[in-house]
Amino acid sequence: xxxxxxxxxxxxxxxxxxxxxxxKLMELSGLDTVVFDHKTVYPDEHMYALVGHAAEMTGIPxxxxxxxxxxxxxxxxxxxxxxxxxxxxxxxxxIEHTEQTMHKQVRLEHTQNMPPVLxxxxxGANELVIxxxxxRRMGGLAVGxxxxxxxxxxxxxLIDVQPTTSEDGERVRIxxxxxxx
Ligand code: HEM
Numbered sequence: 001x002x003x004x005x006x007x008x009x010x011x012x013x014x015x016x017x018x019x020x021x022x023x024k025l026m027e028l029s030g031l032d033t034v035v036f037d038h039k040t041v042y043p044d045e046h047m048y049a050l051v052g053h054a055a056e057m058t059g060i061p062x063x064x065x066x067x068x069x070x071x072x073x074x075x076x077x078x079x080x081x082x083x084x085x086x087x088x089x090x091x092x093x094x095i096e097h098t099e100q101t102m103h104k105q106v107r108l109e110h111t112q113n114m115p116p117v118l119x120x121x122x123x124g125a126n127e128l129v130i131x132x133x134x135x136r137r138m139g140g141l142a143v144g145x146x147x148x149x150x151x152x153x154x155x156x157x158l159i160d161v162q163p164t165t166s167e168d169g170e171r172v173r174i175x176x177x178x179x180x181x
Contacts, residue, residue, distance in 0.1 A: 001047045001136075002106065002113055003040045004080065005073070009050060010036060012072050021057070028053040041112040044136055063140040063167050070144020074152050077145075081105060091153045092128055092178060095146065096120050116142065126180055132172040139163065139172030146176055 013022045026032050029049035036042065051069075055062040078085065084101040085094065095118070103115040116134030123129060132142045143163055150159035155178065162175045 001042050001044050002110075003036055003038045003042060004076070006036045006042055006047060006050075007038055008073055008076055009047065009069060012069055013054065016068075016072075017058075025050050025053050025057070028057075041110055066138055066140030066167075067144035067147070070141040070146075071148035071151070072144075073141075074145060074148030077102070078152055089153075091146070091149045091155050091159055092122070092126070092176065094149050094153070095130060095176065096122055096128060118142075126178040128176050130172075130174040130176065132174060133170065135170055137168050137170055139165075139167040139169065139174070142172065143167060143174060146174065 010022055013025060023032075026034070029046065029052075031046060031049070034042075034046070051062050051065055054060075055065055058065070060068075081102045084105065086097075089097070099118045099120065103118065106113050106115045114134075116132050116136065116138070119131040119133065121129045121131075130142065130146075132139050143161055146159070146161045147156070150156045150161075158178045160177045160179070162177075163172060164175050165171070165173045
């Protein structure tokens with residue numbers, strides 16, 4: 001997993017909980033000697049262990065934590081890749097173009113980067129379906145990212161996000177609809 005995502009997970013835990021919670025999670029995950037940075041690609045197991053222990057500690061299911069973390073990630077992700085965003089894009093356009101812009105760029109940056117494949121079908125101006133495909137099974141993170149994008153583009157009151165399959169499979173279908181004003 002991309003180091004930026006794990007360092008943002010660290011900041012998420014430190015700001016939503018506190019620094020000692022992060023230290024405890026690292027110990028429980030057997031990672032107390034690991035130092036995370038933005039440039040390294042880390043084994044996915046690190047992220048699974050951290051989120052798994054966080055779920056045990058907080059009593060919040062891992063899927064729900066993934067969603068909350070996905071929402072939190074968006075402003076930083078958008079900042080990192082802002083040059084690729086067209087000024088006229090809103091939430092649905094961003095989702096529709098992620099595969100050919102942001103995720104394409106992430107794949108080029110490092111051969112070990114492997115963001116999920118997002119097959120997006122635009123059903124109309126106000127509706128699309130995302131077919132998420134990834135062996136990482138982080139569909140909850142995708143749902144959270146969609147919510148975070150809606151907040152980022154000031155459309156959180158308008159955007160409805162509905163996973164229509166289980167969120168923890170390798171293929172997850174997510175229906176996104178914008179109500180017209
Ligand atoms: C806003 C623009 C976006 C940027 C800059 C971005 C960037 C990234 C990066 C850097 C990773 C880590 C990849 C790796 O470690 O191999 C990642 C993973 C991921 N992205 Fe994106 N992403 C964006 C939009 C989206 C959208 C719109 C979705 C879904 C609706 C999405 C879903 C995911 C998920 C679920 C992962 C976790 C890894 C996995 O499931 O395989 N991303 N993204």
